[in-house]
Amino acid sequence: MTHHTRFTKGIKRQSAWDLADNQVTPESVFKDRRSIVKALGLGALGASIPGYVQAGLFDFGSNKSTSTFTTSPLQFSQPKAFAIPDPLTPENKITRHNNFYEFGTSKQDPFDNAQAFKVNPWSLQIDGLVDKPITLDLDDLTKRFALEERRYRLRCVEAWSMVVPWVGFSLASLLTEAGVQSSATHVAFETLFDPEQMPGQKNRLMGGGIHYPYVEGLTLQEAMNPLAFLAVGLYGKTLPPQNGAPIRLVVPWKYGFKSIKSIVKIHLMDKQPPTSWNQLASHEYGFYANVNPEVDHPRWSQASERSIGEGGLFSAKRIPTQMFNGYGDQVAGLYKHLDLRKYY
Amino acid sequence: MRLTPRGLWWLKGGLHIAFTLPILYLVYLVLTDNAGGDPVQYIIHYTGMGALNSLLAALAVSPLAKYLKQGLLLQTRRLIGLYVFAYATLHIAAFISLDLLFAWGFLLEEVIKRPYILLGALAYTILLLLSVTSFMVVKKKMGKRWQQLHNWVYLVALLAPIHFYWSVKSEIIEPSIYIVICAALVYLRKQKLVKYLPKR
Numbered sequence: 001m002t003h004h005t006r007f008t009k010g011i012k013r014q015s016a017w018d019l020a021d022n023q024v025t026p027e028s029v030f031k032d033r034r035s036i037v038k039a040l041g042l043g044a045l046g047a048s049i050p051g052y053v054q055a056g057l058f059d060f061g062s063n064k065s066t067s068t069f070t071t072s073p074l075q076f077s078q079p080k081a082f083a084i085p086d087p088l089t090p091e092n093k094i095t096r097h098n099n100f101y102e103f104g105t106s107k108q109d110p111f112d113n114a115q116a117f118k119v120n121p122w123s124l125q126i127d128g129l130v131d132k133p134i135t136l137d138l139d140d141l142t143k144r145f146a147l148e149e150r151r152y153r154l155r156c157v158e159a160w161s162m163v164v165p166w167v168g169f170s171l172a173s174l175l176t177e178a179g180v181q182s183s184a185t186h187v188a189f190e191t192l193f194d195p196e197q198m199p200g201q202k203n204r205l206m207g208g209g210i211h212y213p214y215v216e217g218l219t220l221q222e223a224m225n226p227l228a229f230l231a232v233g234l235y236g237k238t239l240p241p242q243n244g245a246p247i248r249l250v251v252p253w254k255y256g257f258k259s260i261k262s263i264v265k266i267h268l269m270d271k272q273p274p275t276s277w278n279q280l281a282s283h284e285y286g287f288y289a290n291v292n293p294e295v296d297h298p299r300w301s302q303a304s305e306r307s308i309g310e311g312g313l314f315s316a317k318r319i320p321t322q323m324f325n326g327y328g329d330q331v332a333g334l335y336k337h338l339d340l341r342k343y344y
Numbered sequence: 345m346r347l348t349p350r351g352l353w354w355l356k357g358g359l360h361i362a363f364t365l366p367i368l369y370l371v372y373l374v375l376t377d378n379a380g381g382d383p384v385q386y387i388i389h390y391t392g393m394g395a396l397n398s399l400l401a402a403l404a405v406s407p408l409a410k411y412l413k414q415g416l417l418l419q420t421r422r423l424i425g426l427y428v429f430a431y432a433t434l435h436i437a438a439f440i441s442l443d444l445l446f447a448w449g450f451l452l453e454e455v456i457k458r459p460y461i462l463l464g465a466l467a468y469t470i471l472l473l474l475s476v477t478s479f480m481v482v483k484k485k486m487g488k489r490w491q492q493l494h495n496w497v498y499l500v501a502l503l504a505p506i507h508f509y510w511s512v513k514s515e516i517i518e519p520s521i522y523i524v525i526c527a528a529l530v531y532l533r534k535q536k537l538v539k540y541l542p543k544r
């Protein structure tokens with residue numbers, strides 16, 4: 001198949017996103033974009049707007065909007081098993097359209113507000129029902145396990161999707177190293193809690209009402225599935241903060257909110273852990289959250305999705321959503337005995 | 345100081361600029377690839393907020409005119425109202441053309457499945473009726489019924505922020521603030537509106 005040629009190891013691809021990458025917009029444009037948009041969108045609210053927004057209205061000179069976070073290139077293999085024919089979403093779209101409410105609820109907030117995020121030092125703890133609890137520091141995240149690139153479709157619960165080249169290692173390899181005890185049934189994950197760095201955790205309006213720290217969970221079987229992935233990189237480089245630096249989960253057959261970002265804790269337990277969106281609105285977001293075109297969100301349809309790909313405004317595509325986001329062959333077996341309408 | 349007809353002319357000119365600039369700015373953002381990672385959602389959001397903010401402005405005119413004792417101000421309402429309609433039209437056009445990509449069958453399905461879109465559609469239908477009847481000739485022809493029809497704008501003022509509230513995933517504080525402001529602006533007209541309530 002032709003698309004496999006793309007994965008030839010060691011050859012740097014020259015393609016559209018490389019170009020897009022070079023056409024970075026000058027810093028000044030971003031600065032006034034930010035201030036003017038803020039002014040327009042919130043002008044009518046006048047005095048009722050809280051402090052952080054007002055700060056936004058007046059910080060015309062700030063340089064928050066440029067991508068100042070440094071990422072570094074990674075060494076990795078490109079296993080053919082994870083090659084998919086779908087064209088990749090350009091890097092500058094993947095890094096500018098994020099749901100990461102810790103940095104604000106609108107899609108460009110994480111890019112605007114996360115550039116000063118500190119990932120060094122970092123500590124990721126794996127504990128609970130394991131034989132050998134592990135603590136990984138920043139270096140360990142990219143050095144302890146052999147890294148590989150996986151191109152996964154990402155389907156957001158808001159009915160848009162991207163195709164992302166992640167770099168990382170399988171969750172199973174980490175769990176195996178820790179030695180999961182036979183009594184464990186579930187895996188719980190937790191995002192960093194640091195309101196000084198994450199303005200959404202400090203300010204309710206900015207954080208969208210979520211109870212922080214953000215928590216997620218999988219069944220042990222799901223976690224051990226070879227598709228479940230811990231990403232430390234994107235497009236061949238370490239992750240930028242808005243995409244969940246320095247390490248995040250990627251579960252491609254589930255809605256994006258399951259793929260928790262900036263993880264500090266992985267805890268093995270013997271019952272189902274609480275999960276953030278489920279806590280917030282359990283009738284809209286279940287524990288499983290498998291991509292399923294037949295089960296609609298109570299307020300919108302999940303039958304199709306707008307695929308965010310290369311090109312400008314008029315190149316968008318609306319495509320049918322696939323069961324398990326197209327990963328049914330690998331994961332449908334996990335849910336043989338589960339009523340997916342009830343356990344959405 | 346009283347607003348003179350000449351002053352009104354300048355004011356209207358200023359309003360035209362104030363309501364057109366954001367649209368030109370949006371065009372600029374999109375053309376220069378600065379409308380976020382997904383310009384489609386950006387445009388829908390931007391024009392939706394534009395429609396809602398213009399609606400607040402339109403509804404604020406008469407309380408303001410009363411407070412400042414500037415009757416002439418009332419004459420800016422038609423202009424602002426038509427911008428509400430223009431922003432709402434762009435908002436819907438963006439949704440249908442860029443998000444749904446003209447999948448009309450899907451649109452019907454969506455309208456049924458997404459109650460918030462139903463509310464938006466209802467609000468837009470009223471705005472459309474108000475806009476086509478906003479011409480002087482039509483107003484004269486309609487007589488008393490014109491005012492009755494145009495009072496429906498207060499329903500739009502309640503539907504639009506609820507549509508906003510219902511469309512978001514969890515960030516309900518901002519839409520809640522809008523609901524409160526809109527409800528307050530409608531409440532200011534309570535004397536005018538109680539007439540329409542069923543008599544007990």
Ligand code: HEM
Binds near residue numbers: 436461463467
């Ligand atoms: C047929 C009519 C309408 C349709 C189909 C429609 C569609 C939509 C959609 C799909 C969204 C959600 C965008 C997203 O979350 O991705 C939205 C949001 C919104 N709409 Fe409408 N709308 C309509 C009428 C109106 C009207 C008449 C107004 C105001 C006067 C309005 C104001 C807004 C606002 C303020 C938002 C929230 C902005 C955001 O958070 O994205 N809409 N609308």
